[in-house]
Amino acid sequence: MARTDAGGYRERLLAGAVSCLREKGYAHTTARDLVAASGTNLASIGYHFGGKDALLNEAIAAIFDQWTERVEHALFGAELGSPREMLQRAMAELVDVFDELRPVLILCVEGYPAALRAPVLRERLSEAYARTRVAGADMLRRASGELGVELPMEPEVLVSVVVAITDGLMLQWLLDPEATPDARQVVDAIATLGALIA
Secondary structure: HHHHHHHHHHHHHHHHHHHHHHHHHOOOOHHHHHHHHHOHHHHHHHHHHHHHHHHHHHHHHHHHHHHHHHHHHHOOOOOOOOOHHHHHHHHHOOOOOOOHHHHHHHHHHHHHHHHHHHHHHHHHHHHHHHHHHHHHHHHHHHHEEEOOOOOOOOOHHHHHHHHHHHHHHHHHHHHHHHHHHHHHHHHHHHHHHHHHHH
């Protein structure tokens, strides 16, 4: 028992699951794939996660969290700049990375219909979105504090809208990459809409 925990089986299974999801997708990943990718055994999946589906669900949530961490690093890993510059850096990590993250995008899209039929997966995705909203709101509060500006509305609402824009652009990009705007164009469009309705 101690060797299993000390050997990092849980972490290896999660890393293997993320790798399998990126390569094969949710529906085509088998328990044997997970074992091969993680260098563990079938029994360890049940021991640490209760089953293959629970492991895959946890891995999907981890992918969401990793993407959120990328955005945070882009925002605070450099000089803050203006609010517009910060939004453009965030959108670059959300939109301009679509080509790099194509397997993740496909996984996200595949996960939505599966979640409609699997309450546990729906709950995990809902929790992942909730964590994204909380993390994004924390980033906005931190940035507004450091810039000395006051947020005009609840930051969770702003984050939800940015996530909705990103999800919509993700779907467009998967179908028609050439017609999908890049981060700079997205920020210009948001600023134009703001000016029109101000």
